[in-house]
Amino acid sequence: MRSPAALRMTGIIKMNKLKIADKEFTSRLIVGTSRYPDPKTMLEALDASGTEMITVSIRRLNMHTGNGQESIMEMLSKKDFSILPNTAGCYTAKEAVLTAKLAREALSTNWIKLEVIGDDETLFPDVSELLKASEELLNDGFVVLPYCNDDPVTCKKLADMGCAAVMPLGAPIGSGMGIRNPYNIQIIREIIDIPVIVDAGVGTASDAALAMELGVDGILMNSAIAGAQHPVQMALAMKLAVEAGRLAFESGRIPKKLYANASSPIEGVIGS
């Protein structure tokens, strides 16, 4: 009997890779680096999650130490993650575009997780500003991954514009409410050809598995791992859930039916 790992090695079990722009990823989980109890836990959680791409923010360099905004790149010095800077905290296209350009300069990457927030209580995106910023950044040669509503029309527009992926929310950022509109996520997956990454809303492993079973290409999460009582353990749970969901999706599930369909043979039942 061969182990699952051995079956993978032989190619009997084979999960497709995630391709975004010109990069290929084995892991379909993108992980945020914020709000961990301490840097050591963050690094252990990132390792346990198996992620290959992590998000960071761009903030003013404050020389007063202990303000909680130390350089993440120094914490990561020995790790080999792809870095995806975000424009978190931006409320206009203008701010987001400038932040993206600062990120490109500071980190030597033209990848950007584009966030343009429209409301500070829900942190829902401002769609018109988001479209404006996307267009501007695409014209300037950025690889744009926009955080957007679970709205198929907006996602289609972003895809048509040339974004590298669309990242609809499952639920508000940090809410842990899961995938509140799985039907929309499924429609988005069906109508566009670029990767769909569920960004925000995941609370626990089953949320991640559900999203992956809907056929999305990956999940970006932060709070669900960083805020768990045991972040490192939750990071592993998320890795397994994302893999399980993806494998189930690629395996082609059985159709749902209202009535039973016996799985054991009918013939040869005693007393018949």
Place this chain on the structure above:
Amino acid sequence: MKIKLNGELKILNGSNLLDEVITSYLNGKEARGIAVALNSTIVPKQKWNDTALNENDEVEIVHAVQGG
């Protein structure tokens, strides 16, 4: 000369070269992984030493921090 540096008012008594203002702000820290904007326009590192600041200029010095 008055400028705004990361949102705070700063009086420049000496040089008004961007390069020197950044060096003094960093206070010995290496200028790696940082980016600078002058009045909302990026100034690439190689241009820091030929960029002179003017009265009321706004300079932002940023770096990457933990984020989601």
